[in-house]
Amino acid sequence: MSNDLHNNSRVLRVVSPVAVGTTGTGKTGAVIDTQGFGGVEFIVSYGTVTATNAVFTVVVKDGTVTGTLVSVADEFLLGTEDLAGLAAGVRTSGTTKNVTKRVGYVVTTKRYVNASISSTVTAGPPIAIDAVLHNPHVAPTDNP
Numbered sequence: 715m716s717n718d719l720h721n722n723s724r725v726l727r728v729v730s731p732v733a734v735g736t737t738g739t740g741k742t743g744a745v746i747d748t749q750g751f752g753g754v755e756f757i758v759s760y761g762t763v764t765a766t767n768a769v770f771t772v773v774v775k776d777g778t779v780t781g782t783l784v785s786v787a788d789e790f791l792l793g794t795e796d797l798a799g800l801a802a803g804v805r806t807s808g809t810t811k812n813v814t815k816r817v818g819y820v821v822t823t824k825r826y827v828n829a830s831i832s833s834t835v836t837a838g839p840p841i842a843i844d845a846v847l848h849n850p851h852v853a854p855t856d857n858p
Contacts, residue, residue, distance in 0.1 A: 720858045721854030728829055728843040734770070738830025743843050745780045748827055752849030754819040758798050761839035763811040768835040772798040772843075774817060782796065783828060786843040792818025799831075811839070 728743035749756060758772055772795045775783035788794070798817035805811040819827055829843050847855075 715732075716798045719848075720857075722848060722850055724751070724850075724855050726845045726847065728845050729831065729841065731759075731761075731840045731842040734833040734838040734841055735829060739787045740771075740830055741841075742822050742830040743828040745783070745828045746845050746847070747795070748806070748821045748826060748847060749779065749825055750851050751847040751851050752821055752851070753792075753847070754821065754827055755792075755846040755848065756798065756817050756819065757814060757844045758816065758829075758831065759814045759842045759847060760800060760808060760811060761799060761841065763805055764801050765838075767802050768800070768833060769802050770800040770834075771795070771832050772815075772817060772829060773832075774819055774827065774829050776819070776822070776827040778826070780826050783826060786819060786827070790820045790822055792820065802834075 726746055729741045734740050774786045774795060776782040776786050795817055798815045800810055831841055
């Protein structure tokens with residue numbers, strides 16, 4: 715089937731739902747092995763953000779080995795890290811709180827990728843990041 719997402723993707727947890735925590739520290743996501751897939755879509759889910767001064771920053775990194783990931787060049791991102799984050803300002807449900815945002819990654823010669831998130835406030839809302847691996851080299855994909 716040409717419109718079959720179920721058998722042509724795999725979803726992995728990158729950051730489990732958690733308050734981001736200490737200012738500037740954030741949460742580093744799990745490293746994702748992209749072998750066998752053509753791209754990754756990072757899904758960032760935000761809970762109820764109440765602080766109007768809170769800024770949430772998403773960073774996507776990649777590398778040929780898991781221990782030395784570096785920031786991804788913008789040319790390999792679909793959308794931007796800024797659009798996946800949240801800027802300071804008035805909070806509106808569905809746009810700046812209780813919202814899901816995303817940033818895509820086009821798999822290059824670098825096999826490993828992750829996403830991390832940091833905040834400018836100490837007590838943040840629950841945030842989770844999931845990775846949807848897509849465009850498999852072999853389909854259907856396993857359904858673990």
